[in-house]
Amino acid sequence: MKLILIGGALTLAATIALAQDFGGQEDQDYAAQLWQAMQERNLAGDDAVQAFPYEGTDPHGMMLETSYTDATIDGHTGALVIKRNYGPEGVTVDQVLGSPGDHLGAVTIMFRRGEDYAPDSGNWFWAKYLPDGSLDQTPDGMPIAGKAQGCIDCHASAEGEDFLFTTNADLR
Numbered sequence: 001m002k003l004i005l006i007g008g009a010l011t012l013a014a015t016i017a018l019a020q021d022f023g024g025q026e027d028q029d030y031a032a033q034l035w036q037a038m039q040e041r042n043l044a045g046d047d048a049v050q051a052f053p054y055e056g057t058d059p060h061g062m063m064l065e066t067s068y069t070d071a072t073i074d075g076h077t078g079a080l081v082i083k084r085n086y087g088p089e090g091v092t093v094d095q096v097l098g099s100p101g102d103h104l105g106a107v108t109i110m111f112r113r114g115e116d117y118a119p120d121s122g123n124w125f126w127a128k129y130l131p132d133g134s135l136d137q138t139p140d141g142m143p144i145a146g147k148a149q150g151c152i153d154c155h156a157s158a159e160g161e162d163f164l165f166t167t168n169a170d171l172r
């Protein structure tokens with residue numbers, strides 16, 4: 001009986017791992033390549049170019065900055081949307097501009113990875129980085145990179161079926 005129970009638990013764990021089709025080694029490596037590409041172009045990291053932050057809402061934080069560009073990874077060029085999430089609650093524009101590094105909570109990005117990558121979710125690769133470029137994790141310890149279900153579930157409600165809230169522009 002005990003064995004059967006353990007078997008059941010293992011099957012369940014495997015099922016959950018399969019259902020969560022993100023955060024594996026390949027996704028982590030890809031996210032690292034993207035961070036590197038962003039750093040090289042001063043879109044992330046200590047030398048990141050600072051744009052004007054605006055007030056946001058949950059879940060991305062109270063003060064945000066979003067930029068739209070593209071990037072080339074493994075020979076594929078696609079749209080890259082970068083959102084910097086500042087905090088804590090109540091932080092002002094002046095405080096963020098005065099010392100962005102002290103207020104950066106996370107960097108969330110969407111990268112259009114290619115036609116066949118994820119046709120059901122706009123072919124976006126999703127990632128959530130901490131300010132140092134490492135990946136944030138879900139509550140159960142999965143690195144947030146790839147077809148991140150939590151991101152997709154909410155962004156699915158964005159107008160225009162492109163999974164983008166801030167724009168319906170045709171970003172490729």
Ligand code: HEC
Pocket residue numbers: 056057058059060064066081082083108109110126127128144148150151152154155158163164165166167
């Ligand atoms: C509960 C809903 C929700 C979840 C979950 C969510 N987002 Fe968002 N996201 C939004 C909303 C609303 C906006 C637009 C408003 C704003 O600027 O915050 C947005 C904006 C963005 C943008 C700017 C492009 C756009 O859509 O306009 C990026 C990039 C982004 N989110 C990435 C992520 C990533 C990566 C995750 C998962 C780690 C995530 N989001 C999870 C609601 C969500």
